[in-house]
Amino acid sequence: MRALPLVAPNLRVEQREAHRAPMSARAALLAIIALAVLTACGSGTAAPEAAGGAGTDDAADESTAEPEPVEEPIEVEIILGWRANGQFAPVFLALERGYFADAGLDVTVEEGGPGVGIELVAIGRKDFGLLVPPLGWMPRAPELELLSVALLAQRDPGMVITLGDSGIEEPADLEGRLVGTTEGGGSDLGFAPFLEATGVDGDAVETTNLASQAKEPALLAGQVDAITGFATDTFVRVLVEDAQAHGFLYADYGVDIVGPNVVTRTALTEEQPEVVRGVVEGILRAYADSKDDAAAAIAAAAEYYPDAFAEAGIEQQKLEQFLALMEGPLTDEHGLGYSTEEQWSALMELMDVSDSEIPPTAYFSNEFLPEEPIIP
Structure with a gap:
């Protein structure tokens, strides 16, 4: 049918000439036949063109439609309670397995050290402190406005x-x-x-x-x-x-001291509770996974801090020592991360802060633990 554009102009020329001179019978017959062919071809292409036109319009509609907005992941910074070593390895496993990404979080992890850690969380330069010993923050909790959102070790190391x-x-x-x-x-x-x-x-x-x-x-x-x-x-x-x-x-x-915690600012728990829940669940899932495969956690951590994890066997022993302290009667019932007012009251007395007017519940919360307890 690509010849049709050439046929129609010729017909128009012949029709213009016909006004000047009468057609012969044979010429008239040929003109009628040509016109019939043109009409038939035109009618034959009408449906496909309509269909094609509709399809083209739809495609145009799709191409010009506003794309669905893509939510950017929320950036979160975690600082370790000390220099990178085996007991912190599961947080890197959480990164590797996408546990934070599942919650819409873009998490980075930085190691701590002497004088570097919970203070950065308190002033807002970091969002969470991982495996922070209570002694490092509880005496100043009121002024720093910090809160434990998960107890990672039921027994102190x-x-x-x-x-x-x-x-x-x-x-x-x-x-x-x-x-x-x-x-x-x-x-x-x-x-x-x-x-x-x-x-x-x-x-x-x-x-x-x-x-x-x-x-x-x-x-x-x-x-x-x-x-x-x-x-x-x-x-x-x-x-x-x-x-x-x-x-x-x-x-x-019998010395009942709660172990290291996941600590964040009270303000963050109020302003972005979904972020807190996402971080807590990702960490707890990874620590539970590590109980079955501590070597995988060490390998994941080595990708981020190769020098610190160069002696993988030693670092795995550190992690296994921590995992042995992670569980207890409370975790059997309530899952990892759970703690009680009685535990914190005992710790407050031991740290000589029990005479203050601050209740134990000002130091911790179970609100951000997963709805379905993680029991390793």
């Missing part, structure tokens, strides 16, 4: 650590010995209650104040008989040097 040949086999053996402690350190919060709970005469235990990074070398060099530290970090490093080393976990002797 604080402990007393000794070498295998120290002769210290039970807590009573600490009497007459020198213990390296850190004044105001997180692992020292439960030390005095531990001595009291085990019937050890605190006056008979000599202590020396050491910087946290100096305690492990002092123990290995024989400068002290024992040190305070964490099962999730210090103890694992000591075990690398002395496989016979052992420790006394405060929680095993």
Whole structure:
């Protein structure tokens, strides 16, 4: 049918000429036949053109229609309670498995360190602190306006650590010995209650104040008989040097201290509760996953902090130590992250903040835990 545009002009020429001279019978017949062909072709293409025209109009409508708005993910910054190591690895697994993205969040994670962590959350430069020991924020919670939105360890990792040949086999053996402690350190919060709970005469235990990074070398060099530290970090490093080393976990002797938390600003919980829920659920899911596959969490973390996780086996031991503290009777019923007013009341008394007018519920909330409890 592409020849049709050429046929019609010729017909028009012939028709114009016909006004000047009469047609022969044969010419008239040919003109009639040509006109019939043209008419038939035109009528034959009418339906397809209409259909094609409708399709073209629809396509135009679709191309000019306003696209559905795409919601941009909400940017969230998490800072670790300390330098990157095994116990923090699951948060990187959450990134790898898209748990935060599922909640519409674009999360970045940064390691903390001495004096760097919860303070940045308080002033709004970071949104969440991960595995923050209560000692690091509770005494200043009212002024900092911080809130625990998930309790990640039902039992505190604080402990007393000794070498295998120290002769210290039970807590009573600490009497007459020198213990390296850190004044105001997180692992020292439960030390005095531990001595009291085990019937050890605190006056008979000599202590020396050491910087946290100096305690492990002092123990290995024989400068002290024992040190305070964490099962999730210090103890694992000591075990690398002395496989016979052992420790006394405060929680095993009835010292009920809640462990590290996920902490954020109270204002964020009020202004963006869905963000808080998304972060909390992503973290809890990843920690639950890690119980079944700790190596996967370590591998994920190594993608972000390769130097910190170069010795994957040691870092996995740290994570496994933490996972052992994560569960308890409360998590069996309510899932990971749950805590009670009684737990926080006991902690307030231990930290000597129980005389204030601030209720325990000012420090924590279970409101942002998943509706369906995560029970590993």
